[in-house]
Amino acid sequence: MAFIKTKWTPEEAEEWTKEDIIIWVLSPISYVLISVGSALSIFLIPIGFLLLALGVIVTIVLFAIANPKLNVISGEYEKRQKEYLERLERITRWEE
Amino acid sequence: MIYKYGLAGLWYAFFSAWCAISAFASARIFRRSLAYTQAEWQSLRFSGLGAELLRGWFAGWQVFMNMFILGWVGIAMGKVCHFLFGWPIWVGLVFFSSLVAIYVLTAGYWGVVVADFQQGVIAFFMIIITSIWGVMAAGGPEKITAKLNSIGQGWRLNPFHFTGTFTGDFPLAWFITMIVIAVLGGFGMGTSIDWYVEAQRIQSSKTVKDASYSIWWGTAFVLFRNSFWAAAIIAFFAMFPHLTNPAEYEMAWYVIGFKVLPVGMVGFFFASILAIHFSTISTHLNLGAMYFTRDIFQHYIKPDASERTLVWVGRITTLVLLLGSFFYGLMMEELTSWLIFALWIMAAGVWLPNILQVIWWRFNSWGYLTAWIANLGLSWLVVWVLPAFKVIPSLPDYVQFWILMFLGALIYIPVTLLTPPEDMDHLVKFYVMSRPYGWWKPVKREAIARGLIKEV
Structure with missing residues (x-):
């Protein structure tokens, strides 16, 4: 998995990287496989089970790539959230 | 279906x-x-x-x-x-x-x-x-x-x-x-x-x-x-x-x-x-x-x-x-066809501007407003008026989508480029808080210069 980065510093995680692009490609594929795979599986059509299984695998890979980065982004952002919320209130009340 | x-x-x-x-x-x-x-x-x-x-x-x-x-x-x-x-x-x-x-x-x-x-x-x-x-x-x-x-x-x-x-x-x-x-x-x-x-x-x-x-x-x-x-x-x-x-x-x-x-x-x-x-x-x-x-x-x-x-x-x-x-x-029966048309307006001509506002720093509020207004007229023409007068044939909805997207861009892209960009202070605040993707280089450079984010 060296091709895929799993350890992120907050600064690195803020950048949009090749991991994000991979996620953007895998995610719609996963939806298509789940939709088509489950519909065909209900009718016991063999290719349906195969597509559904592929959909599950793609989903697992997708989240394995997304999770480490999102954990870091989320944690880092929450530290600054209060300050942003205060600014939002100031804009709505015409104080900024 | x-x-x-x-x-x-x-x-x-x-x-x-x-x-x-x-x-x-x-x-x-x-x-x-x-x-x-x-x-x-x-x-x-x-x-x-x-x-x-x-x-x-x-x-x-x-x-x-x-x-x-x-x-x-x-x-x-x-x-x-x-x-x-x-x-x-x-x-x-x-x-x-x-x-x-x-x-x-x-x-x-x-x-x-x-x-x-x-x-x-x-x-x-x-x-x-x-x-x-x-x-x-x-x-x-x-x-x-x-x-x-x-x-x-x-x-x-x-x-x-x-x-x-x-x-x-x-x-x-x-x-x-x-x-x-x-x-x-x-x-x-x-x-x-x-x-x-x-x-x-x-x-x-x-x-x-x-x-x-x-x-x-x-x-x-x-x-x-x-x-x-x-x-x-x-x-x-x-x-x-x-x-x-x-x-x-x-x-x-x-x-x-x-x-x-x-x-x-x-x-x-x-x-x-x-x-x-x-x-x-x-x-x-x-x-x-x-x-x-x-x-x-x-x-x-x-x-x-x-x-x-x-x-x-x-x-x-x-x-x-x-x-x-x-x-x-x-009164839904009378309204439905008009409102489906209104929904279509939302989907077709402003689809690309809805993306541009996220991915392109230079896209400004005047470009976005123009996209909405232009789309009202263009949708009316392409979907109803021109086919009714037989200027163009009645087109399938997917063709209408591409036409409306292209015609709209011919209007709102020049408007965007001919009007000033958004205030840089405002853009920097938005960038630091949201970290959007796409074409944001000038804003990112400014945020780094101000010490608000670190260069990786």
Whole structure:
């Protein structure tokens, strides 16, 4: 998995990287496989089970790539959230 | 659609796949903005008069749209009750929507969320159970497949069976357009009518990560559920393959639920219909009230309003939305074609601007406003006026989409480039807070120069 980065510093995680692009490609594929795979599986059509299984695998890979980065982004952002919320209130009340 | 086109009809419900990319792209950016609504987001992304015009426009449009959706969904419930119990249509509309309004008025968003969770579970499981029952009632999967093949309808089990590349009423070109709109639309905000509802879900998630995952998994379950729904309609087709009147086959799901399920399950089935109805009504009552309260009342009428005042304004707006929805619902037949046209306007000409506002720093509020205004005129011309005068032929909707997108860009891109960019201070604040993707280099450079972010 060296091709895929799993350890992120907050600064690195803020950048949009090749991991994000991979996620953007895998995610719609996963939806298509789940939709088509489950519909065909209900009718016991063999290719349906195969597509559904592929959909599950793609989903697992997708989240394995997304999770480490999102954990870091989320944690880092929450530290600054209060300050942003205060600014939002100031804009709505015409104080900024 | 499934009755008409077989499993390929699944793609009509695939527009929700905008969440595939959005969950890991625009949802993340929106969550970081902390904006309560899409209208409020406009004042974070853009600045000055243009931003205020956009915020006001979005807020007003959304109050109207939520009232319209409430009427639309409400009258559908009226029709179901008429079909089931013989009630006059207005009774189902007024009674059930009012019932929902009670808990929305008293419990607010928290009540909507808690009830919605339970309603989602009820609806999901009943759809799965009813669909399986429907398939078994038609003889089970093997018999359905055999029957379809024996009457020359085996193609209905092929999700990629189209009527041609460009020919017929369900061509491959439509499918490709839909995939582009849905999937690439995830890079933007507001590229789907569902965005405005999902934006509320994104913002009420505890963390950025929760927002991403809730959007992704919510849609995954919807698509999974749709597959079961589709299977049930295929089963219905196997039982009644010769229906040609849409009014008959459009009731397929209700026929399965009320005629095929055992008597003891019918109550659960009706509960699932109510769950879907309650969930939609409560969401839109609350959402419409939020746009009015936050973006119109608080921002433009009384910026120093107390929390107590805001809660009361929210409640009064909820009530007004409810009453307005009765009005819309009862005149829906006359309004529907016009409003579908209005929805189409939202989808076609502003699809690209909705993406550009996220991915391109130079895109400004004047370009975005121009896109909306230009699109009103262009849609009118391309969809109605020019075909009516036989200047152009009546075009399929997917062709209209590409034409409107291209013509609109010819207007709003020059306007964007001929008007000044947004204020750099404002853009830097937005960039540091939201960290958008795409073409933001000058803004990023400025943020680094000011020491607000580190260069990696």
